[in-house]
Amino acid sequence: MPGSAPPLHIWSDDETVGFGFDDEAEPLVVSWRWIRDNSRDATSFDASTRQRIVDTFTLDPRQPAGDVTIDGDHVRVSWPDDTADSLLPITLLREVSGRGPGVDYALWHTAEAAEMSPLPYDAVVRSEDGRAEWLHDISRFGVGLISGAPPETSSVNALVARIGYVRQTIFGGTWTLAAGLTEHADSAYNTDTLEPHTDGTYSHDAPGLQLFVCAERTGDGGESVIVDGFAAADHLRVHDPSAFHTLTTVPVPAHYIEHGVHLRAQRPTIRLDDMGNLLQITFNNYDRAPFALAPGDMDEWYRAYGAFHELIADRSRWWSTYLTPGDALIIDNWRCLHGRMAFTGTRVFHGCYLNHEDFEGAIRVNATAIGTM
Numbered sequence: 001m002p003g004s005a006p007p008l009h010i011w012s013d014d015e016t017v018g019f020g021f022d023d024e025a026e027p028l029v030v031s032w033r034w035i036r037d038n039s040r041d042a043t044s045f046d047a048s049t050r051q052r053i054v055d056t057f058t059l060d061p062r063q064p065a066g067d068v069t070i071d072g073d074h075v076r077v078s079w080p081d082d083t084a085d086s087l088l089p090i091t092l093l094r095e096v097s098g099r100g101p102g103v104d105y106a107l108w109h110t111a112e113a114a115e116m117s118p119l120p121y122d123a124v125v126r127s128e129d130g131r132a133e134w135l136h137d138i139s140r141f142g143v144g145l146i147s148g149a150p151p152e153t154s155s156v157n158a159l160v161a162r163i164g165y166v167r168q169t170i171f172g173g174t175w176t177l178a179a180g181l182t183e184h185a186d187s188a189y190n191t192d193t194l195e196p197h198t199d200g201t202y203s204h205d206a207p208g209l210q211l212f213v214c215a216e217r218t219g220d221g222g223e224s225v226i227v228d229g230f231a232a233a234d235h236l237r238v239h240d241p242s243a244f245h246t247l248t249t250v251p252v253p254a255h256y257i258e259h260g261v262h263l264r265a266q267r268p269t270i271r272l273d274d275m276g277n278l279l280q281i282t283f284n285n286y287d288r289a290p291f292a293l294a295p296g297d298m299d300e301w302y303r304a305y306g307a308f309h310e311l312i313a314d315r316s317r318w319w320s321t322y323l324t325p326g327d328a329l330i331i332d333n334w335r336c337l338h339g340r341m342a343f344t345g346t347r348v349f350h351g352c353y354l355n356h357e358d359f360e361g362a363i364r365v366n367a368t369a370i371g372t373m
């Protein structure tokens, strides 16, 4: 937004230039070479492809200092050698310093706090406003609920196309989930209660989202259960920092083994980004593979893992819903855990996985945040 950049304080010396923002957080301090490398002027950056064209590797590590001024919503740096001025959008400097648009999520510790209501299928599939509202729900709550979907696989494809594309896994692209299917040896295909878990703990890149469209439903039980894993992790961060530290640092292996398949991956139960923000929950005690730490560390890990389990097994944290034909549910598998109550009768879903990066991209486009980086 031209002209809307907040005040910026600038200082410099022979080695570096600093940018201070009107907040309490650390300023951004960079070298003069960094300015050249990240400039958005036409000799350094191709605005049509948004790709760097400056030759990073020939830049002088002791690039002489320039003259810095604010030029509208950019910082302009004029160089003593009369080469093209460097230009850096102030929004770019803010984003690099960790002040970019944050994730707009609302932690929910109880089902009531999730404030979700179903969106009409036709609006999500056919209107940009409906699509935006759906994406907004998923990013805020980690869950999106839709009603009025044709109870068939075509609905899965139509909904996925509003975010990205179907992800292929050992379960195929789009799949059908029903009790009694024997194609895969997994607890998802029986009628027992499934404790809240995330899918793909055994995958280096766990499925980002999981989409279900209910096709058939008779009988009792079988409610879908969702828990906000970020809310549980945040609770631990505040109330049990030792457990939080353990769960963010100890990699836990998981595996999926059936005829001809042996997948294995490991990562901490709570994964943080390099700014310390919650990035991904990985929790599936059914698929956890054996691992060993020194006995004292193992005891502490069991305690921490149990503390997290206690939170996600707490039914006051469960958002549960009895899906009927035409209902569609999408879950952010990097944030929320899902489970299912035991059931009788028929319960058939069509569904698929999506990649998390495609969802993140859709959110950025939706927020028209593309541009500076």
Ligand SMILES: [Fe+2]
Binding pocket: 188, 197, 198, 199, 338
């Ligand atoms: Fe699952």
